[in-house]
Amino acid sequence: MHFLAYVIITIQLFGGLQCQKLPAKVKKCHFGDGKCLVESANALLRDFPKGIPEVDLKPFNVLSVRDWLLVNDSQVGGAWYYFNLINQINYGFENTTITEIRGFDKDPTTTKIEIHGKIPRLVYKGDYVAKGRMLWFVDIHSQGTSESDFLNFQFVLTLKVRVEYRNNKRYLKIYELVPNIRLDRWIMWLDNFFPDNEDLTIAVNNLFNRNWVEFWNELEPGILRLFETVFLSLFEDLFEKVPYDDLFLAAEDPK
Numbered sequence: 001m002h003f004l005a006y007v008i009i010t011i012q013l014f015g016g017l018q019c020q021k022l023p024a025k026v027k028k029c030h031f032g033d034g035k036c037l038v039e040s041a042n043a044l045l046r047d048f049p050k051g052i053p054e055v056d057l058k059p060f061n062v063l064s065v066r067d068w069l070l071v072n073d074s075q076v077g078g079a080w081y082y083f084n085l086i087n088q089i090n091y092g093f094e095n096t097t098i099t100e101i102r103g104f105d106k107d108p109t110t111t112k113i114e115i116h117g118k119i120p121r122l123v124y125k126g127d128y129v130a131k132g133r134m135l136w137f138v139d140i141h142s143q144g145t146s147e148s149d150f151l152n153f154q155f156v157l158t159l160k161v162r163v164e165y166r167n168n169k170r171y172l173k174i175y176e177l178v179p180n181i182r183l184d185r186w187i188m189w190l191d192n193f194f195p196d197n198e199d200l201t202i203a204v205n206n207l208f209n210r211n212w213v214e215f216w217n218e219l220e221p222g223i224l225r226l227f228e229t230v231f232l233s234l235f236e237d238l239f240e241k242v243p244y245d246d247l248f249l250a251a252e253d254p255k
């Protein structure tokens with residue numbers, strides 16, 4: 001995600017807002033120079049964790065996330081579940097380390113584009129609504145606050161792109177973004193899960209946290225789709241607005 005920050009800055013540099021004074025620290029790169037892109041992205045993250053309001057760069061440390069219906073079984077039969085995350089805020093992107101960037105060649109369609117990174121602790125805080133029925137249990141109907149901590153969160157984003165021409169300029173269009181995620185631990189706490197029974201709420205949370213791997217395996221497809229939409233909407237917006245060639249140094253420019 002933080003590569004985006006680099007892209008945004010570059011856009012602002014070359015996109016025509018010459019009157020804006022941009023940090024001289026932000027380094028431009030040649031096409032396909034993954035090493036340079038990694039350094040530039042990491043420098044930006046380090047130097048501007050709260051974004052750069054002058055160029056509409058959003059803060060990395062506090063980011064709102066769209067509401068997300070994580071589980072939506074059809075509500076029939078003896079066992080089903082519904083879980084909706086709302087008003088979620090994402091904390092911790094400012095601590096991302098980009099480890100590798102591949103692709104972004106002169107012709108971006110020739111090589112696979114990949115962005116690799118890791119985040120020591122990614123936190124989601126917000127509200128949840130849960131409903132459900134279990135064979136062995138009571139009906140669930142609860143809402144409250146939720147906090148999720150994803151520890152040692154590692155991601156690889158793979159992008160498939162094509163090039164579109166507008167006004168004789170090349171624009172990058174993403175038609176597929178596949179996130180791949182690994183993590184060391186997922187800690188979740190759902191407040192008020194059983195409104196009338198705090199002991200049971202604690203028991204269920206403990207159950208979840210002891211068995212987080214099973215929950216992750218089951219919920220991963222939905223979580224990946226969430227990340228996909230978040231990343232994609234950001235990339236799409238940027239590449240939609242700014243010609244691809246304006247994001248990089250010209251071939252003849254020195255480093």
Ligand SMILES: *[C@@H]1O[C@H](CO)[C@@H](O)[C@H](O)[C@H]1NC(C)=O
Pocket residue numbers: 069072073074075
């Ligand atoms: C959730 O599932 C129900 C029943 O299957 C469906 O009618 C509803 O449209 C779904 N909601 C969303 C947001 O997908």
Ligand SMILES: *[C@@H]1O[C@H](CO)[C@@H](O)[C@H](O)[C@H]1NC(C)=O
Pocket residue numbers: 091092094095121122123
């Ligand atoms: C990000 O790193 C800073 C400095 O180490 C730390 O204080 C902060 O809690 C981290 N953010 C999260 C969400 O863990």
